[in-house]
Amino acid sequence: MLLPQTKEREYRFLLALRIGLPIFGLVLALIFHTFISNQETLGGAFYFEAILLLAFSIYFIFYLIHSGFSVKITDDISKTFTREYLYTYLNKELKKKTDYTLILIAVDNLSDINTQYGMKNGDRVLKHVVMWVAEYLKSQDIKNYPFGHIKGGDFVIGLEGVQAEYNTILELMCLKSNEFKVDNIEVNISGAITDSSYSRDLGYMIENLFELQKRTVSKKRTQESSEITPNELEFFVINAIHDRSLQISSQDVYEGEKVAFKECFIKLKTRDDKLLYPKTYLKVINKLGLGLEYDLMVLEQITLLCKDKKSVLAINISPTSLRNENFLIRAKNILKDTETRLMFILSETEYFSHTSRYNYIINSLRSSGVLIAIDRLASLHTSFLYLRELDIDVVRFDTYYSKELKLEQNRNIIEGFNLMAKQKGVKSWIKNLEEESSLELAATIGMDYTQGKILSELNKVYES
Numbered sequence: 001m002l003l004p005q006t007k008e009r010e011y012r013f014l015l016a017l018r019i020g021l022p023i024f025g026l027v028l029a030l031i032f033h034t035f036i037s038n039q040e041t042l043g044g045a046f047y048f049e050a051i052l053l054l055a056f057s058i059y060f061i062f063y064l065i066h067s068g069f070s071v072k073i074t075d076d077i078s079k080t081f082t083r084e085y086l087y088t089y090l091n092k093e094l095k096k097k098t099d100y101t102l103i104l105i106a107v108d109n110l111s112d113i114n115t116q117y118g119m120k121n122g123d124r125v126l127k128h129v130v131m132w133v134a135e136y137l138k139s140q141d142i143k144n145y146p147f148g149h150i151k152g153g154d155f156v157i158g159l160e161g162v163q164a165e166y167n168t169i170l171e172l173m174c175l176k177s178n179e180f181k182v183d184n185i186e187v188n189i190s191g192a193i194t195d196s197s198y199s200r201d202l203g204y205m206i207e208n209l210f211e212l213q214k215r216t217v218s219k220k221r222t223q224e225s226s227e228i229t230p231n232e233l234e235f236f237v238i239n240a241i242h243d244r245s246l247q248i249s250s251q252d253v254y255e256g257e258k259v260a261f262k263e264c265f266i267k268l269k270t271r272d273d274k275l276l277y278p279k280t281y282l283k284v285i286n287k288l289g290l291g292l293e294y295d296l297m298v299l300e301q302i303t304l305l306c307k308d309k310k311s312v313l314a315i316n317i318s319p320t321s322l323r324n325e326n327f328l329i330r331a332k333n334i335l336k337d338t339e340t341r342l343m344f345i346l347s348e349t350e351y352f353s354h355t356s357r358y359n360y361i362i363n364s365l366r367s368s369g370v371l372i373a374i375d376r377l378a379s380l381h382t383s384f385l386y387l388r389e390l391d392i393d394v395v396r397f398d399t400y401y402s403k404e405l406k407l408e409q410n411r412n413i414i415e416g417f418n419l420m421a422k423q424k425g426v427k428s429w430i431k432n433l434e435e436e437s438s439l440e441l442a443a444t445i446g447m448d449y450t451q452g453k454i455l456s457e458l459n460k461v462y463e464s
Contacts (some may be wrong), residue, residue: 028054075149077123078130084149090158090202093146099162101195103170104209105133107153108188116286117185128182129189133157136173152212156206163195176380183349183380190216236276238283240268241297247275247463248305250313252456253429260449261343263313263431265458266298295321296330303338305462312371314343322346324363335368338356345396347375351382355389363391373429378410378417387421394427394449402452403434407441418446 074087081089094100097389107113107129114122130147133155137145146158159166170191177189180197192212240246247269250262267278285294295317306313320329322344335342344365352358362372371393377383378396387395401407401414418428433452442450 018438028128040071041317075219078126078155078213078262080130080155081146083148083150085157086150087202089146089148090156093158094196094200094202097196099160099196101159101161101163101193102105102205103159103166104150104156104192104208104213105129105155105157106190106192107214108190109186110153112283112287113185113187116283120325121182121349125182125185125187129153129180129187130155132177132180133435134171135171136176136244137169140169140459141378143170145412154208154210162195162197166193170362184347184351184376192216231274233280234284234288236270236274237268237281237290238288239284240276240281241290241293243271244297244301244464245269245271246298246301247461248302249458250306250463251451251458252312252430255449259311261452263345264302264310266315269463290320291318292324292327296334297326299331299334299342300341301464303334303340305345306340308339312341314373317344317346318376319346319348319352322365323352323358328361328364330395331365332368335365335370339428340368341371343371343373343394345373345375346386348382349380351385359389359391366391366393377421377428378413383423384417387424387426392426394429395421396429396431397447399432402430402438404432404435404438404441407445408440411445412431414445420429422446 011113022441026245072082074080075082080086090100090102091215094201107125110122110125113125119159126149128135137143138158142159148156170193174189180187180189190213192209194208196205199205231243245268247267249265249267251265252259253261253263266278268281270276282457285291287438297319298315302313302315367374372390373394373396374383374386374390374392375396376398377387377395379400383395386392395417397417401410407414421428427448428446429449430442430447431451431456433442433450436454440448
């Protein structure tokens with residue numbers, strides 16, 4: 001017998017004992033009281049009944065404990081039905097209903113999320129996906145349906161009716177999921193649908209769902225990718241970092257009508273001159289644990305290639321790298337030998353609680369002439385905490401607020417954060433402005449720095 005099975009039996013016995021002791025005590029007290037009060041008149045039947053009562057109490061308590069453990073309805077992580085209970089429920093539904101539809105909802109990149117962000121965040125993503133799907137179906141007037149966790153990132157929903165009634169709903173849900181994120185974690189959701197016209201056997205229906213979903217994901221990847229396999233992508237990224245091969249483009253950031261500084265954007269170059277975009281290569285860098293090497297490579301190449309002494313160049317640096325002693329030593333050596341002025345843009349979802357140490361690092365870099373910016377204010381709770389607790393120079397609002405409509409809807413929030421920043425002597429920055437009306441509203445609200453296509457396209461390309 002495996003250790004978990006042994007421990008479960010021990011747990012059940014101790015639980016039964018804790019529940020049973022008061023009952024046994026009451027039964028024994030009743031028997032003892034009856035025996036004392038009526039000792040002379042008690043017959044042999046009393047002793048037989050007392051033994052039966054004790055035996056029945058023990059059996060009943062252990063039966064209840066066993067039944068309670070053998071039936072588990074909800075999954076601990078997602079709070080949806082467990083697979084076993086879902087199958088039982090759906091089999092009953094298929095027997096009762098003439099037409100029945102099953103929908104598969106799959107989190108395709110759950111494995112990557114667990115690897116990159118940790119299993120705790122992976123569990124959190126599953127909860128948010130379930131809530132998001134439930135809210136979407138509620139908006140379509142679909143309620144009280146079985147929703148179960150099959151395995152990993154895969155969930156099945158059962159709905160009464162034929163597949164044709166729900167095809168459009170599933171397609172729209174998958175389209176809307178392109179915008180779905182949990183904090184800054186990208187979540188890739190796909191779906192598949194089948195109904196009882198395919199088969200009334202639940203096992204065959206589930207297998208068909210996974211086969212359909214597999215084809216959909218495969219087709220989507222073929223359309224969206226340049227047919228680079230994961231192994232090739234890792235090979236390209238490692239070589240690009242080793243060769244110091246990248247392309248740097250920049251965009252002007254304005255303070256009023258004059259250029260205040262430039263934000264730099266990095267693409268990695270393969271040996272056959274293909275360009276890899278951050279959305280593609282950053283996941284691989286995190287997976288391979290190359291964040292420190294990548295950040296140092298970017299810092300070195302920017303100071304070598306960009307010789308504009310008049311402009312400040314803003315680059316994204318991982319906070320994890322920044323807090324690494326090896327990065328700090330090498331970065332200071334690089335900064336000591338260059339006249340290029342830099343701004344480090346920092347963003348992270350998990351709060352680093354040792355703020356005194358973090359402040360010491362930031363101030364040591366600021367003394368070397370580096371400006372520090374915190375990204376995604378008013379979206380990530382860490383950005384607000386860092387604005388409150390760290391000695392920084394600039395805060396950048398999340399791109400969620402770049403549209404005029406979002407700026408206007410959340411104006412009080414933006415103005416509140418902006419006032420807080422100004423009282424701390426920190427300047428505010430908003431990017432991705434694409435409309436004249438958004439630019440005017442940002443100026444009215446009091447943004448110090450503005451950036452976007454309405455002001456300046458990408459320019460100044462440097463290559464190594």
